[in-house]
Amino acid sequence: MQCNVGKPEDRHNLIDQTVAKWGGVDICVQTAGVNPATGWLLDCSEAVWDKLFDINVKSTWAITKLVAPYMQKKKNGCIIYVPSLGVYGQIVPDGALSGYIVSKTCLLSLCKMAAQQLAPDNVRVNTIIPGAIKTRFAEVLSREDVASYLMALCPLGRFGEPDDVAGMAAFLASADASYVTGENFVVAGGMPSRL
Secondary structure: OOOOOOOHHHHHHHHHHHHHHHOOOOEEEEOOOOOOOOEOHHHOOHHHHHHHHHHHHHHHHHHHHHHHHHHHHHOOEEEEEOOOHHHHOOOOHHHOEHHHHHHHHHHHHHHHHHHHHHHHHOEEEEEEEEOOEOOOOOHHHHOHHHHHHHHHOOOOOOOEOHHHHHHHHHHHHOHHHOOOOOOEEEEOOOOOOOO
16 A cells, blocks of 8 residues: 655554554564755755655654554564665765765664564564665666676675565564564675674
8 A cells, every 4th residue: 555654644544554454563664765865964955854864764763653562462573674785884976875874874773772672572673784776766876887886896796686685574574583683684795784
């Protein structure tokens, strides 16, 4: 169903309809993200900054608040946030994504804090940190100059596919990951991923 995560009524409707149809929420993968402008961090307007944090951070926190009670009641659940490899340092030249990266970095801390709070109820929270993945959102990365820069950093020498990230999500949502929480998993073909 359609859901603009920036609208509280859409967020509530999404969870209400999910619960009505399925009786609860077991898995919540949050991939929403916007980057309304490119450029260096200090060149970012206040309106763009507000949009970045409203969608990339606040909506993630708000949806977590909506789904957590269902998972806590059931004493089982999995929440996955999806930031960006940029959280470990600038991967796109010329600061093009710096505001976006700052907002997505917040998800690392959100994961740690939510994991600690929800662990007593057996609700696990992790992040999947994708590198250069072939998606519509990441089309800017396929520009020849950017792509050659990124592939020079990627030992596997190719862009990832959405299924590469989906496989990690399936693992984290499964019983095989029942003892994993508060962790960040990089899916980036070996690209540098440390602060």
